[in-house]
Structures are given as structure tokens and as C-alpha cells.
Amino acid sequence: MFALAPLALLALAGLASAERVRTSLNDGWRFARFTTNPDSLSYSVLQPWMMPLANDFIVTGTKYPAPSGTAPGPNISYVQASFNDNAWQQVDLPHDWAIAGPFGAPGISGGMGRLPTNGVGWYRKTLTATADDVDGTKSIFLDVDGSMSYTAVWLNGNLLGGWPWGYASWRLDLTKHLRAGNNTLAIRLDNPVENSRWYPGAGIYRNLWIVKVDKAHVAQFGTYITTPAVSTTSATVNLVVQVENLGTATRQVDVTTTIYPLDAAGIPATAPVATIKTTTASLPAGAKLSLNGSATIANPRLWGPPPTQTPNLYLAVTTLTSGTTAIDTYTTRFGIRTITYSPTQGLLLNSERIPIRGTCNHHDLGALGAAYNHAATVRQLTTLVAMGTNALRTSHNPPAPELLDLADTLGLLVLDEAFDCWSTSKTKNDYHLLFPAWHEPDLRSFLRRDRNHPSVVFWSIGNEIPDQGSALAAREGAALTAIVRQEDSTRQVTTAMNAASEKDALPGTVDIIGLNYQGEYGSYAAFHDKFPGKMVMGSETASCISSRGTYLFPVSTSNNARYSAAGGADATTKYISAYELGNPGWGGSADAVFVAQERGSPWVAGEFVWTGFDYLGEPTPYGGNGGARSSYFGIVDLAGFKKDRFWLYQARWKGEQAMVHLLPHWTWPERTGQVTPVHVFSAADEVEVLVNGVSQGRKKKGGAGVYRFRWDEVKYAAGEVVAVGYKGGKEWARDVRRTAGRATGLGVSVERAVIDGDGRDLAFVTVEVVDEKGVVVPRANNTVTFEVAGPGKLVATDNGDPTDMTAFPSASRKAFSGLVLAIVKADKGGRGQITVTAKAEGVKQGQVVITAK
Ligand SMILES: *[C@@H]1O[C@H](CO)[C@@H](O)[C@H](O)[C@H]1NC(C)=O
Ligand SMILES: *[C@@H]1O[C@H](CO)[C@@H](O)[C@H](O)[C@H]1NC(C)=O
Ligand SMILES: *[C@@H]1O[C@H](CO)[C@@H](O)[C@H](O)[C@H]1NC(C)=O
Ligand SMILES: *[C@@H]1O[C@H](CO)[C@@H](O)[C@H](O)[C@H]1NC(C)=O
Numbered sequence: 001m002f003a004l005a006p007l008a009l010l011a012l013a014g015l016a017s018a019e020r021v022r023t024s025l026n027d028g029w030r031f032a033r034f035t036t037n038p039d040s041l042s043y044s045v046l047q048p049w050m051m052p053l054a055n056d057f058i059v060t061g062t063k064y065p066a067p068s069g070t071a072p073g074p075n076i077s078y079v080q081a082s083f084n085d086n087a088w089q090q091v092d093l094p095h096d097w098a099i100a101g102p103f104g105a106p107g108i109s110g111g112m113g114r115l116p117t118n119g120v121g122w123y124r125k126t127l128t129a130t131a132d133d134v135d136g137t138k139s140i141f142l143d144v145d146g147s148m149s150y151t152a153v154w155l156n157g158n159l160l161g162g163w164p165w166g167y168a169s170w171r172l173d174l175t176k177h178l179r180a181g182n183n184t185l186a187i188r189l190d191n192p193v194e195n196s197r198w199y200p201g202a203g204i205y206r207n208l209w210i211v212k213v214d215k216a217h218v219a220q221f222g223t224y225i226t227t228p229a230v231s232t233t234s235a236t237v238n239l240v241v242q243v244e245n246l247g248t249a250t251r252q253v254d255v256t257t258t259i260y261p262l263d264a265a266g267i268p269a270t271a272p273v274a275t276i277k278t279t280t281a282s283l284p285a286g287a288k289l290s291l292n293g294s295a296t297i298a299n300p301r302l303w304g305p306p307p308t309q310t311p312n313l314y315l316a317v318t319t320l321t322s323g324t325t326a327i328d329t330y331t332t333r334f335g336i337r338t339i340t341y342s343p344t345q346g347l348l349l350n351s352e353r354i355p356i357r358g359t360c361n362h363h364d365l366g367a368l369g370a371a372y373n374h375a376a377t378v379r380q381l382t383t384l385v386a387m388g389t390n391a392l393r394t395s396h397n398p399p400a401p402e403l404l405d406l407a408d409t410l411g412l413l414v415l416d417e418a419f420d421c422w423s424t425s426k427t428k429n430d431y432h433l434l435f436p437a438w439h440e441p442d443l444r445s446f447l448r449r450d451r452n453h454p455s456v457v458f459w460s461i462g463n464e465i466p467d468q469g470s471a472l473a474a475r476e477g478a479a480l481t482a483i484v485r486q487e488d489s490t491r492q493v494t495t496a497m498n499a500a501s502e503k504d505a506l507p508g509t510v511d512i513i514g515l516n517y518q519g520e521y522g523s524y525a526a527f528h529d530k531f532p533g534k535m536v537m538g539s540e541t542a543s544c545i546s547s548r549g550t551y552l553f554p555v556s557t558s559n560n561a562r563y564s565a566a567g568g569a570d571a572t573t574k575y576i577s578a579y580e581l582g583n584p585g586w587g588g589s590a591d592a593v594f595v596a597q598e599r600g601s602p603w604v605a606g607e608f609v610w611t612g613f614d615y616l617g618e619p620t621p622y623g624g625n626g627g628a629r630s631s632y633f634g635i636v637d638l639a640g641f642k643k644d645r646f647w648l649y650q651a652r653w654k655g656e657q658a659m660v661h662l663l664p665h666w667t668w669p670e671r672t673g674q675v676t677p678v679h680v681f682s683a684a685d686e687v688e689v690l691v692n693g694v695s696q697g698r699k700k701k702g703g704a705g706v707y708r709f710r711w712d713e714v715k716y717a718a719g720e721v722v723a724v725g726y727k728g729g730k731e732w733a734r735d736v737r738r739t740a741g742r743a744t745g746l747g748v749s750v751e752r753a754v755i756d757g758d759g760r761d762l763a764f765v766t767v768e769v770v771d772e773k774g775v776v777v778p779r780a781n782n783t784v785t786f787e788v789a790g791p792g793k794l795v796a797t798d799n800g801d802p803t804d805m806t807a808f809p810s811a812s813r814k815a816f817s818g819l820v821l822a823i824v825k826a827d828k829g830g831r832g833q834i835t836v837t838a839k840a841e842g843v844k845q846g847q848v849v850i851t852a853k
Contacts, residue, residue: 019320019328020217025125025142025208027828030088033097034120039076041188043164046072046152047437050162053170054441056220057448059486061440071159078122079154079186085124092759097121097203099369099796101807103629110627113199113617114805115369117148120190121203127155127174127183127210134180139215139246142172142185145401146206148370150190156183164434165442166191166200167363167397169449171220173246174210192429197420198362199616201370206400214327215247216283218318221448223332225316226490230350235300235336239276239293241318245283254321255279255291261301262313262333266409273297273314303335303454304349304411305390307656311335311411313454333408335454341492341512341535343528346605347457349413356413356606357653358391359384359635360540362615363399366630366638367796367808367823369616372400375762376823379751381406383636384612387646388654393539393608396420396463396496398446407455415494415514415539415608416450417460418443422476424466443480447487459484459491460539464498464516465506474505481509496539498586502530514539516610520588524600538597538607543587545576545620545632548643548800549778549817551664552577555677557712560592563621574622574803576632578663579679580645584620590648595705609649614638619802628802637800639821640764647681652707655683658733660725662689665778666737668716676716680709684725684732692719698726741771743780746838746846757791757852759828765848767820767838776818782840784820785812789837791830791852795823815840826852 049071051064058064077083098105098117105116133140142153148166152159155177163170177183191202222242229236237259245251257276260268276293283289301312313335320328340348347354365376377400384392392407393415407414422439425432434442443461450456461480465473477495484493492511498518500507507513513527513536520541528536545563552575556567563569563582576582581589587610588596597604614634622628630638635645647661660682668676678696680687687709688698696711714721718739725732747768755761769780788794796808799816806813813820824836830852839845 019326020211020213020330022209022211025210026093028125029091029093029095030085030124031091031095031097032088032122035118037120039073039078039120039188041072041076041152043150043190046150046162049159050152050164051437053161053163053172054438057441057444059440059444073154073159074157078124078188079157079184081156081182081184083124088124093204093208094206094371094373095203096201096205096369096371098201099367099371100809103805103807107193110619110623110629111197111617114629115199115616117191117200117202118193119202120188123187123204125185127178127185129178129180129183131180133212134178137215138175138212139217140174140178141211142174143169143209143211144171144204144206145169145208145372147187147189147204148191148201149195152188154186165431165438168442168445169398169401170445175246194428195430197426197430198618199364199370201364203371205370206372214320216243216245216251216253216322217320217328218242218330219244219288221445223316223318223330223452224448225332225334225452227336230300230302230336230338233299235297237274237276237295237297237336239316241291241293242288243281243283243291243320244288245285248285250285251283251322253281253283253327255281255318256321257293257316257318259295259297260315260317262315266313268315297336300336302350303337304352305354305413306411308352309350309411311409311454313408332452333405334452335408337454339457339491343533343535344603346535346537346602353602354390354413356391356537356608357389358393358413358415358606358608359389359612360393360395360608360610361612362395363397364616366613366616366640367798367821372402373760373762374402375755375760377403377406379640379764380613381410381412383640383642385410385412387635387650389612389649391415391606391608392612393417393460395540398450401449404450404453404455408453412455413457414453414455415458415460416456417463417496418446419462420464422462422465422473422480424472426466439480440483443483444487447484451488457491458512459488459493460514461493461495461510463496465495468497468500468506469504471505474509477506478509492535494539498540502526507531512537516540517543517587519600519604520593520596524596524604528600528603535605536600536603537605538593540610541587541593541607542583542590543610543633544580544583544589544645546578546580546582546643546645547575547632547802548578548637548641549665550575550578552579553676555579555712556581559706559708560589569621574628578644579677580643580648590645591707594652594707598705609635612636613640614800614802622802629805630802632802638802639798639800639819641800641819641821644681648708651681651683660684660687660723660733660735662721662723662735662737666719666721667740667778669718671716672718673715675712676714677710677712678714678721678723680723682709682723682725682733684727686726688724688726689714690722690724692717738775740775740777741773743769743777743782743843744772745770745844746784746840747774748836748838748846748848750836750848750850753849754851754853755826757826757828757830759825761826762795763824763850765822765824765836767815767822767846769815769818769840769843778818780815780818782843783812783814784838784840786822787811787837787839788824788834790834791827791832792824792834792850793827795825797822824850826850
């Protein structure tokens with residue numbers, strides 16, 4: 001696990017001081033969802049009370065005064081202490097109210113995942129303050145990492161403000177209305193229909209924190225670290241610290257920052273490598289001041305992507321002292337590296353060309369929905385890293401902050417994206433409604449939150465903006481790019497374009513030409529020629545679609561086939577062939593993209609494949625009525641099971657790993673004697689395929705532009721098919737598929753057998769439907785039921801089938817292509833053995849034991 005809590009780690013190293021206390025406010029909430037508005041409130045009523053929060057992030061626009069008059073809401077019973085919420089649901093955050101289903105929610109399209117995201121949600125919690133909390137010397141903040149959406153907060157009946165955009169991270173000052181003893185915190189969300197093109201989630205779906213600190217302190221997102229001069233022997237570290245004084249008297253504060261190297265586990269060294277000299281500041285009441293400092297680190301350990309580089313990190317510990325008393329300790333993790341965006345060489349990190357081998361991913365975590373979960377995020381990212389990926393695009397919105405911590409640790413290069421639309425809509429209730437008032441605060445707060453992460457190497461101001469050729473898009477693109485450059489000049493800016501011409505104005509306003517799909521159809525060169533000073537990359541590529549383990553015949557002879565009813569798709573079952581050739585027409589197969597990338601080598605910097613994991617919503621091509629619930633684009637399915645495509649990318653991106661992968665499965669009683677093509681993904685020089693020991697031929701790797709080995713004339717015969725890969729004439733790796741018999745049992749395994757008993761860590765349990773010999777029955781669809789005994793609970797089940805409309809919390813689920821997933825958590829404080837039993841009619845049950853500690 002990569003659990004990173006810098007302050008806790010500092011405590012380990014004996015460096016912590018208790019001046020700043022940041023505690024989770026995730027547990028013990030009451031919640032109710034209303035499909036019709038239960039109060040008289042709306043965004044238009046609440047907006048004037050939200051806008052002042054934006055002031056810290058408005059530089060060019062007009063700031064908002066606090067509205068006069070009575071704030072709305074005190075007469076709504078939910079904000080009142082006397083309201084009895086015992087009938088409301090008990091929930092812990094992060095929470096997604098829609099993920100439990102059922103599917104088929106009225107008014108929610110297939111594109112949005114058919115789950116009940118819409119409605120007004122109220123959350124309530126008693127917040128107990130000590131006399132010390134309210135002694136007048138401290139500020140108490142509520143930090144919201146993400147809340148979907150139009151969120152407003154009342155404390156003891158007082159409306160404190162809120163923030164409408166669901167992907168923003170924001171802060172409220174509770175101090176004024178907090179009193180010793182019990183306080184009533186009430187939070188209202190309003191999630192409209194048609195607010196997204198994918199599954200947005202619903203609720204307070206990211207972490208919530210209480211921060212308690214001296215009234216003079218480092219402000220929110222208050223440090224900015226850059227490394228303008230880096231060599232192997234020395235690095236200059238520039239630091240800007242923003243300090244604020246929310247007290248009523250002028251304060252003298254000393255500001256010192258000490259820098260420690262972190263080891264691979266994220267533990268700081270005991271000795272600092274640099275100290276940024278003390279600055280004394282006189283902070284008038286209400287003032288906010290930025291202080292600059294600089295230091296040099298000798299022989300810096302650089303941050304860079306594996307396998308050729310190491311993601312070394314440093315920790316800056318900023319201490320504020322008043323007299324001899326430390327009053328605030330604020331930590332910032334950062335990395336030291338150089339980035340070169342070369343129009344002729346692509347992307348260089350620390351002077352080494354790094355081909356971008358990236359994937360795009362939406363923020364949902366499959367059966368867990370949008371609710372942030374660390375174990376599930378670790379599982380997604382490490383699965384992608386095992387494929388050889390080195391980059392990630394946070395399509396199409398700011399991610400959970402913890403995801404960037406993980407990317408820093410893993411050495412992933414992040415394309416951090418702000419928006420999916422500007423002032424022109426894509427759906428009726430999407431961000432275009434907020435754009436006029438909020439684009440500046442949303443963009444600046446996002447940049448200030450994320451700009452210290454070494455993993456972030458690109459900023460994207462938008463994805464597939466409507467009317468890319470219009471003067472309006474160019475004007476808005478230029479304005480957003482200008483904001484990015486003001487907040488961070490150390491990275492370049494892109495916008496992901498899918499319908500731009502090199503003659504349009506928009507591409508000229510950004511630094512990097514990011515092309516979605518257009519590159520596969522020849523546009524890389526046109527843009528490269530028109531903009532010789534700009535780097536070019538595939539910001540979104542492929543859009544290959546498939547259903548894991550589902551092979552359809554006949555198989556196209558093209559390595560880049562458009563799916564159709566005549567080939568590659570079955571409109572009755574709504575499955576798309578796992579030969580991994582099909583795309584919906586605007587994209588291409590993985591193979592076709594590799595060809596386009598090679599054609600532009602080395603100046604095309606690389607690609608971000610659409611998508612790493614399947615996601616909820618956008619079930620192209622079955623998004624209509626009666627269609628599917630989740631995407632077919634993933635290289636990995638929604639349950640986290642790898643599709644065959646995983647190994648096609650691994651062969652290209654991680655060619656040093658000995659690996660041969662063959663498809664399809666070899667259990668086709670109805671195809672005996674029929675042509676059943678065998679395809680192999682491998683970085684071997686040569687591969688031989690044998691059916692029941694009979695060679696089907698040994699083939700050398702194809703010429704330029706051929707990325708798979710194909711035996712298209714193989715006739716099926718029960719038994720086994722083997723693929724043997726050779727390098728330099730010697731066997732390098734092999735793969736085999738054996739014909740399965742009747743299903744007789746369930747093979748149960750778990751990815752991590754020991755989990756934390758914290759109520760949050762998860763175990764991912766896989767069930768394989770197997771025959772007597774343990775061979776997976778590749779088309780098994782037995783209904784598997786889970787029972788969990790001991791100090792744990794079943795959270796959800798899935799199988800990766802985009803058409804499965806069984807609600808995710810169900811303990812019973814059909815196998816899809818032989819597999820079922822159960823997600824299990826330990827109870828909070830749970831210790832000992834959790835037994836997960838899987839049962840299905842007519843077969844032997846299976847079991848696995850997880851230890852909670
Ligand atoms: C609260 O007061 C406002 C303003 O007077 C009014 O419009 C609204 O209907 C009242 N709501 C409730 C629940 O009483
Ligand atoms: C304060 O709240 C807690 C938790 O809800 C409750 O157990 C306790 O009785 C409350 N105390 C008072 C004085 O109301
Ligand atoms: C402080 O640093 C910021 C960001 O690097 C820079 O824009 C500003 O000019 C610096 N101010 C001073 C006084 O050096
Ligand atoms: C399971 O698979 C069999 C054989 O392919 C099929 O006839 C049946 O309809 C499937 N059952 C379900 C519940 O999908």
C-alpha cells in the first residue's frame with residue numbers, strides 16, 4: 001500500500017509537531033436523498049453566498065462582496081439541531097448515493113450509467129468542539145476534496161457558503177459559528193440530471209477534513225515549489241509560501257522551510273538537505289502575504305518515470321514560529337526534474353526521451369462508484385503499471401488529490417485536465433452553466449492544489465471543446481491558457497482536440513498540440529508542419545471496444561476493423577468481440593494507433609489510450625434504450641479483469657518482459673473442424689502455434705506496422721492450443737489454452753490476503769468457474785453467491801459485463817466469461833480472519849480467507 005500521510009510519517013521520523021491538526025471528518029453521517037426538492041432552495045438562491053469563497057482565486061475578474069440580508073435556509077428543519085435524523089441512512093464518507101442502484105433510474109441515460117445520480121441530498125453530522133478549539137486563537141476549517149454537486153454548508157443554522165462544481169476541492173472557515181460542545185453541520189447537495197456525459201457519481205464522494213491551526217498560518221494550497229535550475233550536481237529550489245493572519249491583531253511570524261529526502265517508502269531522512277532561510281513577516285490582521293525563498297540541494301536525486309528513472313521525492317517542512325513557539329507546520333511533497341517539450345523529439349524528462357505510454361481514465365472505481373477508495377485506486381494504477389504504462393490522463397476533470405500522491409510515488413506522468421466544456425454545452429446541465437462565474441476560480445484553485453506534484457507534467461484546459469474552429473473557442477482557450485501560465489509557468493498547456501483543423505485559431509493558443517483520434521487519420525503531420533515550435537501528442541487514442549472473453553466469428557482480416565453487425569458485434573447479446581480489432585469508426589485498434597505513432601516517431605510524443613479501465617456510462621455502441629450500463633473501451637474491464645488487449649499493449653510497452661499471450665479460449669464444442677483464428681500478442685521475434693501438438697506454423701514478427709501474430713486458418717479441435725515465443729532462436733515464453741469440461745467447482749483467490757481493519761481497505765476476491773482439472777470454463781455464466789463470515793462485509797460484486805443490470809451491492813452475480821469479482825472490506829477495528837465463501841448451484845463451493853489486522 002502507498003498510504004501517504006506526510007504528517008504521520010513526520011511523526012515517525014520524530015519531526016512532527018502538533019500545531020496543525022488535520023483530521024478526517026468521514027465517519028458517522030446521516031444522509032437522505034430526495035428526488036423532488038424538499039426545501040425552497042436552489043442554486044440561484046444560494047449562489048450569492050457561495051461566490052465570496054471564489055475571491056481567493058479571482059485575479060482578473062471582479063471579486064464578490066458578502067451578500068447583505070439574511071442568508072437562506074435557517075428555517076429549513078434539516079439545518080436545525082432539533083431535527084431528528086434517526087430515520088436517515090447512516091453513511092461514512094466518501095459516499096456515492098447512486099452506486100447502489102438500481103439500474104434504470106428515470107431520466108438518467110445510458111451515457112450517464114443509468115444509476116440514480118439525480119436529486120437533492122442532505123448530510124448531517126454532530127461536530128463536537130472542545131473549549132480549546134474555540135478559545136479564539138485558532139482557525140477551524142472544513143476542507144472538501146470533492147462533492148457532487150452544488151454543495152452548500154450550514155453550521156448551527158448559519159449558511160457558511162459552498163461550491164457548485166463537483167470536481168473542485170475547496171475550503172470553508174467554520175470558526176465564527178463553531179461553539180464548545182455539539183454543533184450541527186448540515187450539507188446540501190443538488191445533482192441535476194443531464195449534468196455529464198459519463199457517470200459523475202453523487203454525494204460527498206471524496207474525503208472531508210477538519211483542519212485546526214493557529215489563526216496565523218500557511219494559507220490553503222499555500223506553498224509553491226519550483227526547481228528552475230537542475231543539474232546532476234545541484235538543484236535550485238524556489239519556494240513561495242503564502243501566510244495569512246485571520247486574527248484581530250498584527251502578528252510577527254518567522255517562516256522556515258527545511259527539506260528532507262524521502263525514501264522509497266516515503267519516510268523522511270533524519271537530516272535535512274537544505275533549509276530555506278528564515279523570513280520574518282509582520283502580518284497585519286486579515287493580511288495574506290507571499291514570502292519567497294530559495295535554497296540549493298547538492299547532488300539532487302531526480303524524480304523520473306520507471307523503468308529507466310526513479311521517482312525520488314523530497315519533503316519541504318514549513319514551520320511558522322511566533323517568538324519561540326511553533327504555531328504551524330505545513331508539509332509539501334515535491335520532486336526535482338526537468339521537462340523538455342520538444343517539437344522534434346517529443347517529451348524529455350531529465351534529458352531522456354520518454355515515449356508517453358498512457359491511458360485516459362474517468363474517476364469512477366467500477367462497482368464502488370465515484371466514492372474515492374485508496375485500495376481500489378492503488379489496484380487500478382498498479383494494474384496499469386504492470387502493463388507498462390507510464391502516463392495517465394485524468395479525463396476530463398481534476399482527480400482526487402490522493403491519486404496524484406500515488407502518481408508521484410509510482411512515477412506516472414499525469415496529464416491533469418480541468419474541463420470537459422467551456423461556455424458551450426455538451427449536455428443540458430453541464431459545466432457551461434458554471435463557466436461564466438466559476439471558470440477562473442475553478443481553474444486557479446485546481447492549479448494551486450496540484451502544481452507541487454512532480455507527476456503532473458501537462459495541464460489540459462479542456463477536452464473536445466464544442467466548435468473547436470470557432471472564434472469563441474479560441475478566445476476562451478486563450479483566456480484559460482493565460483490563467484495557467486500565471487499560476488504555473490513550469491509546465492506546458494494543452495487542450496485535447498478531436499475536430500480541429502491546423503488552420504483554426506484554437507491550437508495556436510496552447511503550447512502542446514493534443515489530438516484525440518485525429519492523429520490516426522493523418523493529422524499529426526499537418527499540425528506538426530503548421531506549428532513547428534509545438535510538441536505533438538495523441539491526447540486520446542484508439543477507442544477500441546470489446547467484451548472480455550467474448551470472441552465472435554468470422555474474424556476480420558484487417559488489423560483495424562470497424563465493428564458492425566456483420567462482424568465484431570452481436571446486437572442480441574450486446575457483446576463486442578475480444579479479438580481486439582473493433583472500434584466505433586472515430587478511433588482505431590491499438591495496432592492502427594501504433595502504426596500512426598511510428599509514422600510520427602520520434603516527434604509524436606506518444607499516446608493516451610481511451611481507456612485504461614472500463615467505466616460507468618458511455619456504453620458505446622449500446623447506449624440507447626435497453627442498452628448497456630458501462631463502457632466497452634477499457635483495456636481492463638469494469639471489475640478489474642484484464643481483457644486480451646492488456647497483453648497487446650504490454651508487448652509493445654514492456655517488450656523486455658518475457659511474455660506470450662494467445663487468444664481465443666479453446667472450448668468450442670460447436671466449432672469442431674471450423675476455422676477459429678488464433679492471435680498472439682508478444683514481443684518475441686518468432687512464435688509457433690501448435691494445436692494438440694501439431695504445428696500451425698512458426699511465424700516471424702510481421703513487418704512495419706504489424707503488431708500481432710495471426711494464424712487465421714486454424715481449425716478448432718478439442719484439446720489444447722499452445723503458443724511458443726522465441727527470441728534469438730531460443731524459447732522465451734509460452735502460453736496455453738486447454739479445452740474445459742463441465743463446470744464442477746469455483747476457484748477462489750484474493751489479490752491481497754492481508755488488509756487493514758480500518759473499515760476502508762478492500763480485498764478483491766476473484767472467483768473462477770472451473771472444471772474438474774481446474775481449467776476455467778470460459779463461457780460459464782453460473783450464478784455465484786457470496787457469504788462473508790468474520791469481521792468483514794461484502795461491499796459489492798461485479799463481473800465486467802457491461803450488460804449486467806444486477807445492482808452492485810448484490811451478493812449474487814452471474815459469472816461473465818467464467819469470472820466473478822467480490823469486493824470485501826474489514827469492519828472498522830476488525831481483527832482476525834474473514835472467510836469469503838462462494839457458492840453456485842451444482843458445483844463445489846470455494847473459499848478464501850482474508851486477514852484483517
Ligand atoms: C423559509 O423562509 C423563506 C423566506 O422567507 C421562504 O421562502 C421559505 O418558504 C421558508 N421555508 C420553509 C421550509 O419554511
Ligand atoms: C452531543 O452529541 C453526541 C453525539 O451525537 C451525543 O452523544 C451527546 O449526547 C450530545 N451532547 C449533548 C450535550 O447534547
Ligand atoms: C516570488 O516567486 C514568484 C513565483 O516564482 C514570482 O512570480 C515572484 O516574482 C517572486 N517574488 C519576489 C519578490 O521575488
Ligand atoms: C448462460 O449460458 C447459456 C449457454 O450459453 C445460455 O443458454 C443461457 O441463456 C445463459 N444464462 C444466462 C442467465 O445468461
